[in-house]
Amino acid sequence: MLANGQTVIQQMEQWAPKRLAVPDDRIGLQVGTLNKKLKKVLVALDVTEEVVDEAIAEQAGLIIAHHAVIYRPLKALRTDLPGGKLLEKLIKHDIAVYIAHTNLDIAEGGVNDMLADALGLQDRRILSETMREPYRKLVVYVPDSHAEPVSEALFQAGAGQVGHYKECSFQLAGTGTFTPQEGSQPYIGRSGQREHVTEKRIETIVPASLERKVLQVLRSAHPYEEPAYDLLPLELDGHAYGLGRIGKREQPCTLRELVEDVKQACQVPYVRFVGDERQQVSKVAVLGGAGGRYLAQAKFAGADVMITGDVDYHAAHDALAAGLCVIDAGHNIEKIMKHGVADRLGSQLRQMGYSTVMVPSRIDTEVFKLG
Numbered sequence: 001m002l003a004n005g006q007t008v009i010q011q012m013e014q015w016a017p018k019r020l021a022v023p024d025d026r027i028g029l030q031v032g033t034l035n036k037k038l039k040k041v042l043v044a045l046d047v048t049e050e051v052v053d054e055a056i057a058e059q060a061g062l063i064i065a066h067h068a069v070i071y072r073p074l075k076a077l078r079t080d081l082p083g084g085k086l087l088e089k090l091i092k093h094d095i096a097v098y099i100a101h102t103n104l105d106i107a108e109g110g111v112n113d114m115l116a117d118a119l120g121l122q123d124r125r126i127l128s129e130t131m132r133e134p135y136r137k138l139v140v141y142v143p144d145s146h147a148e149p150v151s152e153a154l155f156q157a158g159a160g161q162v163g164h165y166k167e168c169s170f171q172l173a174g175t176g177t178f179t180p181q182e183g184s185q186p187y188i189g190r191s192g193q194r195e196h197v198t199e200k201r202i203e204t205i206v207p208a209s210l211e212r213k214v215l216q217v218l219r220s221a222h223p224y225e226e227p228a229y230d231l232l233p234l235e236l237d238g239h240a241y242g243l244g245r246i247g248k249r250e251q252p253c254t255l256r257e258l259v260e261d262v263k264q265a266c267q268v269p270y271v272r273f274v275g276d277e278r279q280q281v282s283k284v285a286v287l288g289g290a291g292g293r294y295l296a297q298a299k300f301a302g303a304d305v306m307i308t309g310d311v312d313y314h315a316a317h318d319a320l321a322a323g324l325c326v327i328d329a330g331h332n333i334e335k336i337m338k339h340g341v342a343d344r345l346g347s348q349l350r351q352m353g354y355s356t357v358m359v360p361s362r363i364d365t366e367v368f369k370l371g
């Protein structure tokens with residue numbers, strides 16, 4: 001069975017929801033439609049002409065890419081210019097393009113976590129927080145017989161996630177009372193007679209963004225016509241999301257050794273670096289893409305070295321003066337997302353029983369050559 005575009009993107013957005021993206025980022029469906037069955041989905045860093053040709057050859061009806069294909073307001077669609085020609089080709093071959101950019105950088109397990117994993121960073125934290133998501137406390141009263149299936153449904157919908165723990169809840173047994181009124185269709189009891197029912201009070205936690213979904217699931221899993229529940233705001237800090245990661249290497253090493261590791265882990269032939277190559281480094285910050293603006297934050301967070309792409313000359317001087325080593329491994333290190341996205345979504349689709357195949361693009365879209 002082939003998955004349709006909406007199903008694939010639903011999986012993508014459960015992982016990297018659009019609300020995580022920084023303001024004005026160009027994300028989401030940019031070309032074509034998701035309303036079609038997909039044999040293959042190509043995952044690419046950039047949508048270049050070669051990548052579109054690859055999608056055509058692979059018979060992929062959708063490209064999921066990291067960098068936008070339309071990033072300035074489109075004033076004309078001229079097919080005699082490169083940009084318009086690319087869009088024409090996509091449309092002629094019925095290839096849709098969906099972009100997951102900063103939402104995928106920020107998402108847990110997203111581009112920055114993929115890079116931090118590849119570099120073996122442990123005990124890691126977010127480098128630059130972009131948002132906090134408030135929690136709600138959900139308290140629901142369920143007849144004993146349905147306590148397990150209702151909890152299960154709530155957990156499946158995303159309730160009960162606390163840090164590295166999932167399916168967190170508290171249950172307390174008690175007695176519920178109610179008198180069904182005329183016109184009701186009670187699951188238990190008879191109209192006009194007060195009932196006493198052994199119930200469980202289930203308490204769990206829900207991120208604000210999942211509130212509607214969890215309540216929907218609660219109403220359909222709960223056996224009562226009118227489920228009793230409370231939804232309470234919590235004065236907690238909320239769940240933090242952000243760009244970049246900072247963590248420790250298992251063993252301190254020299255900057256030179258780290259340079260070699262970065263080349264291997266990120267599969268790049270060369271890097272540029274700032275700092276004394278004999279210096280010992282252990283605390284490492286990483287941020288895919290243009291990370292020049294986050295060097296001060298990395299230093300402040302105690303990093304010995306920052307690994308990123310697109311660092312300019314003056315930012316590099318500032319880092320050197322501040323005693324922060326920098327490894328500019330190029331913007332292209334974000335290509336790690338091709339396999340990361342294809343593997344994760346591919347196995348999810350397989351588990352759901354779909355035969356749609358996720359293919360990481362084989363095209364290297366690095367634009368710079370060494371002279």
Ligand SMILES: [Zn+2]
Pocket residue numbers: 066067288289290331334
């Ligand atoms: Zn990027």
